[in-house]
Amino acid sequence: MRIVAIGGAGTIGKSVVERLSARHDVVVAGRTSGDVRVDISSPDSVRRMYGQVGVFDALVCTAGEAHFGPFATVTEEQLALGVHSKLLGQIRLVLHGRSLISDGGSFTLISGYILDDPIPEAVSFAVANGGVEGFVRAAALTLDRGVRINAVNPGMAQDSSEQFGPFNPGRAPVAMPAIAAAFERSVEGWRSGEVIRAW
Numbered sequence: 115m116r117i118v119a120i121g122g123a124g125t126i127g128k129s130v131v132e133r134l135s136a137r138h139d140v141v142v143a144g145r146t147s148g149d150v151r152v153d154i155s156s157p158d159s160v161r162r163m164y165g166q167v168g169v170f171d172a173l174v175c176t177a178g179e180a181h182f183g184p185f186a187t188v189t190e191e192q193l194a195l196g197v198h199s200k201l202l203g204q205i206r207l208v209l210h211g212r213s214l215i216s217d218g219g220s221f222t223l224i225s226g227y228i229l230d231d232p233i234p235e236a237v238s239f240a241v242a243n244g245g246v247e248g249f250v251r252a253a254a255l256t257l258d259r260g261v262r263i264n265a266v267n268p269g270m271a272q273d274s275s276e277q278f279g280p281f282n283p284g285r286a287p288v289a290m291p292a293i294a295a296a297f298e299r300s301v302e303g304w305r306s307g308e309v310i311r312a313w
Contacts, residue, residue: 116141116170117301120154120207121177123147125273126224126293130176133294134301141167144177154178154203160210169214172301174222175204180238188237196242200224205249208263218260222300223250225267227313233281243267247309254307262306268293269313288312 115138121127122142134140142148143163152163154177178200181192204223211221228236229243250265257263268288270278275287296312299305 115139115172115301118143118167118170118173118211120144120152120173120175124176126268126271126290127176129273129290129294130174130297133291133298134174138172138301141170143167154207155199157206157210160203160206164210164214167214169216170211170219171216172220172222173207173211173215174297174301175207176224176297178203178224178242180236180242182235182239185234185237193238193241196238197245200239200242201245201249204246208249208253212257212261215261218262220262220264220301220306222297223263223265225265225309227267227269227285229267231285235281250309251307257306262300262304264300264305264307265309266293266296266300267309267311267313268296269311 117138117140119131119140120143122131123144143150143152145153150163150166153159180196180200208221223246225243225246228239232240250263254263270285270287272287272289293312296310
């Protein structure tokens with residue numbers, strides 16, 4: 115398969131690309147590195163990326179920004195970051211990519227454990243994650259040509275646990291191969307409209 119990996123150079127993205135590259139042709143896309151450049155918060159940037167990539171069989175996204183900071187001081191603009199980047203950015207990848215994806219292809223988006231187990235510093239993440247999961251469930255009902263869509267909801271990744279561990283007392287980090295395997299299940303499996311938890 116020809117797979118487009120958005121955010122493929124990031125913390126989770128690197129593990130996903132490594133796992134999928136063993137059997138597939140993976141095109142890595144990112145804001146500052148990769149085979150092609152893309153900023154998912156920009157419609158024009160997403161259109162340009164697809165113009166370069168052309169037809170593909172699957173897309174996995176491990177990208178999307180959101181504000182991290184105390185809710186007591188968060189502003190409307192800071193909360194909107196998660197909506198414009200992690201939520202609408204991933205929706206945009208599906209909307210602009212659905213005409214280019216092969217019959218029976220798949221989209222795999224990323225949400226996160228903050229939806230199910232929120233922390234005060236990550237309200238923007240919780241809002242975006244909830245939107246992503248709702249979008250996936252609804253979009254799966256109407257995608258045609260056998261195209262599937264799922265979301266992976268990873269726990270606190272092992273490789274970022276030093277940074278986020280202090281905000282998550284008692285939460286065990288999830289090994290990177292376990293998170294990558296959840297993306298692999300979505301890409302190579304049969305499910306659609308599901309949230310695959312990697313906790």
